[in-house]
Amino acid sequence: MSALIIFGLLTVLMLSGMPVSISLGLTVLTFLFAFTNVPLESVALKLFTGIEKFEIMAIPFFILAGNFLTHGGVARRMINFATAMVGHFRGGLGMSSVFACALFAAVSGSSPATVVAIGSIMLPAMVKAGYPQKFGVGVVASAGGLGILIPPSIVMVMYAVSTNSSIGALFIAGVIPGLLLAFMLGLCTWWVAHKGNYPRERAHSWSERWTTFRKAIWGLLLIIVVIGGIYSGLFTPTEAAAMSAVYAFFIAVFVYKDLGMKDVPKVLLNSANMSAMLLYIITNAVLFSFILTNEQIPQAVAEWIQGSGLGVIGFLIAVNILLLIMGSFMEPSSIILITAPILFPIAMKLGIDPIHFGIMITVNMEIGMITPPVGLNLYVASGIAKMGLTDCSKAVWPWLFTMLVFLMIITYVPTITTWLPKTLGMM
Numbered sequence: 307m308s309a310l311i312i313f314g315l316l317t318v319l320m321l322s323g324m325p326v327s328i329s330l331g332l333t334v335l336t337f338l339f340a341f342t343n344v345p346l347e348s349v350a351l352k353l354f355t356g357i358e359k360f361e362i363m364a365i366p367f368f369i370l371a372g373n374f375l376t377h378g379g380v381a382r383r384m385i386n387f388a389t390a391m392v393g394h395f396r397g398g399l400g401m402s403s404v405f406a407c408a409l410f411a412a413v414s415g416s417s418p419a420t421v422v423a424i425g426s427i428m429l430p431a432m433v434k435a436g437y438p439q440k441f442g443v444g445v446v447a448s449a450g451g452l453g454i455l456i457p458p459s460i461v462m463v464m465y466a467v468s469t470n471s472s473i474g475a476l477f478i479a480g481v482i483p484g485l486l487l488a489f490m491l492g493l494c495t496w497w498v499a500h501k502g503n504y505p506r507e508r509a510h511s512w513s514e515r516w517t518t519f520r521k522a523i524w525g526l527l528l529i530i531v532v533i534g535g536i537y538s539g540l541f542t543p544t545e546a547a548a549m550s551a552v553y554a555f556f557i558a559v560f561v562y563k564d565l566g567m568k569d570v571p572k573v574l575l576n577s578a579n580m581s582a583m584l585l586y587i588i589t590n591a592v593l594f595s596f597i598l599t600n601e602q603i604p605q606a607v608a609e610w611i612q613g614s615g616l617g618v619i620g621f622l623i624a625v626n627i628l629l630l631i632m633g634s635f636m637e638p639s640s641i642i643l644i645t646a647p648i649l650f651p652i653a654m655k656l657g658i659d660p661i662h663f664g665i666m667i668t669v670n671m672e673i674g675m676i677t678p679p680v681g682l683n684l685y686v687a688s689g690i691a692k693m694g695l696t697d698c699s700k701a702v703w704p705w706l707f708t709m710l711v712f713l714m715i716i717t718y719v720p721t722i723t724t725w726l727p728k729t730l731g732m733m
Contacts, residue, residue, distance in 0.1 A: 308337075308341070308601040308603065309601070309603045309606070311337060311341060312333060312337055312597065312598070312601070312603070315332075315333045315336055315337065316329055316330065316333045319332055319333060328590070330587070330590035330591055330593070330594045330640075330643075330644070331589075331590040331593065333594065333597075334590070334593040334594055334596075334597050337597055338597070342600070344600065362463075362467055362585070362588065363544050363547070363548075364458075364463050364473065364543050364544045364546075364547035365460055365463055365464075365547075365581060365584055365585070366577065366578075366581035366585075367544070367547035367548045367550065367551045368414075368415040368416075368458055368460055368463070368547045368550065368551075369415075369416070369460065369577050369580050369581050369584075370551040370554070370555075370573075370574070370577040370581075371413070371414070371415070371528075371547070371550040371551040371553070371554040372413075372414035372415055372416045372419045372554075373419070373573045373576055373577045374551070374554035374555050374558045374565065374573060375410070375413055375414055375419075375423070375525065375528075375554050375558065376414070376419050376422060376423045377558065377564075377565050377569065377573055379558070379562045379564030379565070380410070380413070380423075380522075380524075380525035380554075380557070380558070380562070381406070381410055381423035381424055381427065382427055383518070383521050383522040383525060383562075384406050384409045384410055384522050384525060384526075385402060385403075385406045385424065385427055385428060386518045386521065386522065387406075387409070387515075387518040387519050387521070387522040388402040388403075388405035388406040388409065389402040389406075389507060389510075389518075390510040390514055390515045390518040390519075391405065391510075391515060392405050392492075393506070393507030393508075393510065394506055394507055394508065394509040394510070395496055395499075395506060396496055396499045396500045396503075396504065396506050397437075397441075397495055397496055397498065397499020397500070397502075397504045397505075397506065398505070398506040398507035399428060399431060399432045399435055399437060399442075399505075399507065400432065400437065400441060400442070400445045400495040400496075400498075400499055400504070401492055401495055401496060401499075402428070402507075403424055403425075403428045403432075403442070403445045403446055403449060403495075404445060404449040404488060404491050404492045404495055405488070405492065406424050406428070407420050407421075407424050407446070407449035407450055407452050407453070407488075408449070408452050408456060408484070408485070408488040409522075409525075409526065410423055410424055410453070411450075411452040411453040411454075411455070411456040411484070412456050412457070412458075412484075412528075412529045413458075413525060413526075413528040413529060413532075413550070413554075414453055415453065415454075415457075415458040415459050415460045416453050416454070416460055417450050417451050417452075417453035417454045417638075417672070417675050417682070417683060418450070418453075418682055418683065418686050419453060420449075420450040420452065420453035421446055421447060421450030421453075421683050421686045421687055421690075422686060422690070424446055424449075424450065425442075425446040425447075425450065425686070425687055425690045425691075426690055428442065428445075428446060429442045429443065429446060429687075429690050429691050432445075435505055436504075436505055437504055437505070438502070438504075439691055439693060440693070440697060440698075440700070440701035441498065441499070441502070441504065441701070442691065443687045443688075443691050443693055443697075443698050443701045443702070444498075444701040444702045444703075444704065444705055445491075445495055445705070446687055446690075447675075447676050447681075447683045447684055447686075447687040447698065447701075447702050447705075448491060448676050448683075448702050448705030448706065448708075448709065449488070449491050449705075450675070450683050450686075450687075451672040451673070451675045451676060451683060451709070452484060452487065452488055452491075452672075454638065454668060454671060454672055454675070455480055455483060455484045455487060455665075455668055455669060455672050456480060456481070456484030456485075456488070457476075457477035457478070457480045457481065457484070457532070457533060458477060458532050458533075458543075458546070458547065458550070459476075459477070459480060459668065460584075460639070461638050461639065461642065461668055461671050462476040462477060462480060462664065462668060463543070464588075464638075464639050464642045464643060465642050465646060465664045465667060465668065466664070467588070468591075468595070468642060468643055468646035468647065468650070469646050469650045469660060469664070471660050471661065471664055472661070472732065473543035473544075474536045474537070474542075474543050474732055475661050475727045475732040476661060476664050476665070477532075477533065477536060477543065478533070478536075478537065478726055478727045478730060478732055479661045479662075479664075479665050479723045479724065479726060479727045480665060480668065481533070481726055482722055482723070482725065482726050483665055483669070483712075483716055483722055483723055486712070486715075486722065487669075487672075487709070487712050490708050490711075490712055491705055491708060491709075493708075494704050494705055494708040495705075497704075498704050524557045524561050524562065525557065527553075528550055528553055528554065528557075531546070531549055531550060531553055532546045532547075532549075532550050535549065537730060537732075555570070584639055587639055587640055587643060588639075588643060591640075591643030591644065594643070594644065594647075595643075595646075595647040598647050598648065599647065603648065617656075618656050618657070618658060619718075621652065621653070621656055621658075622658075622666070622717050622718070625649055625653075625666075625667075625670075626666075626670060626713060626717060628645070629641065629645070629667060629670035629671070629674070630670060630673060630674065630677070632645070632674070633670060633671060633673060633674020633675075633677055633681075634674060634677045634678065634681070636674075637682055638671035638674060638675070641671065641674070642667065642671065645667075646667075649663075649667075650663070659720060659723075659724055661723065661724060661727060662720040662723045662724055665716060665723045666713075666716055666717050666723075669709075669712065669713050669716050670713065672709065673706070673709050673710065673713060676702045676705070676706055676709075677706070678695065678696075678699040681699075684698045684699060684702070
């Protein structure tokens with residue numbers, strides 16, 4: 307009965323058009339005052355202790371680093387390098403977009419930031435080169451999702467904070483799946499371009515490739531700073547996030563000089579606004595998790611699933627369906643913070659590896675970014691291309707199908723996710 311009341315309140319508030327964060331907070335407060343005798347003091351205590359986690363500080367730092375990189379000319383240099391490497395294939399600019407998105411994802415941690423940084427340059431270039439606009443939108447919107455799978459990833463940090471999992475292990479676990487998905491999206495791009503007989507760029511010499519690599523090297527080194535620092539034990543994930551923000555500021559302002567000191571306050575303000583929004587969502591989600599646990603809802607759901615004989619395969623299918631549906635209507639951070647307290651304990655009881663489960667959830671969130679009606683990457687790409695949302699939704703279907711196939715592979719072949727962190731001794 308408690309579960310019906312809680313989720314009924316949450317659904318009504320969200321359908322009214324209220325932001326997810328406020329809906330979560332009002333649901334908790336309404337249920338506490340109307341249906342429980344929980345002391346208000348314990349709620350206040352949980353509110354502060356729930357977000358008093360050192361790992362949460364990684365979120366604003368990664369956001370700040372991503373904003374410096376987006377405005378600092380790093381994306382343009384990565385695109386030049388990507389075009390030099392793969393532009394000579396059929397649909398070369400599309401292939402370059404996938405490669406550039408993978409590179410930028412490895413330094414930004416954000417999917418919308420990847421779409422903006424790469425799409426704002428590549429979409430006009432593809433149209434000018436004679437590609438159909440829908441092809442460019444499909445490539446950039448889908449490949450931009452690599453921003454939350456290839457580490458560092460803000461979504462992975464959210465999952466780790468919600469489930470007390472290792473951020474470092476999640477980052478390392480995302481490397482092979484991220485590279486595999488980038489390859490599959492590139493293959494899909496080549497197939498669509500080959501079928502449509504789209505143009506290709508001229509082949510670049512190895513000297514030109516080296517020149518573009520040398521110009522992009524400062525941005526690419528950030529990958530080593532984050533992943534290398536975490537794996538070597540030099541930094542914790544939070545410290546690596548702080549280092550990435552300092553490094554991104556340095557190369558944007560003093561190395562590439564595409565960002566002036568007068569522009570820094572604007573970048574700081576944008577980062578603060580985004581960080582405040584996410585931290586407010588986390589705060590309300592902590593209270594929501596507290597209510598669910600207090601009412602023993604996750605335990606009841608876990609017992610029901612075990613009693614119904616659903617099993618690991620059935621549970622994973624159900625989770626994928628649930629998350630794909632939610633991903634069509636909500637943004638990733640909210641979904642993880644709402645569902646993780648319920649799904650994670652069940653997964654643990656069924657013997658599912660927490661790191662594998664986290665990567666699987668991340669892939670679902672990635673697919674949700676290009677699933678209508680509320681796929682965030684679709685809105686961003688639509689704004690850049692000045693193209694209707696319906697047309698954008700139709701444009702992504704080959705890449706969406708590819709990502710669904712990839713989800714099935716990741717779900718039922720956990721070795722792809724767990725092999726690298728186990729090999730490196732992080733699990």
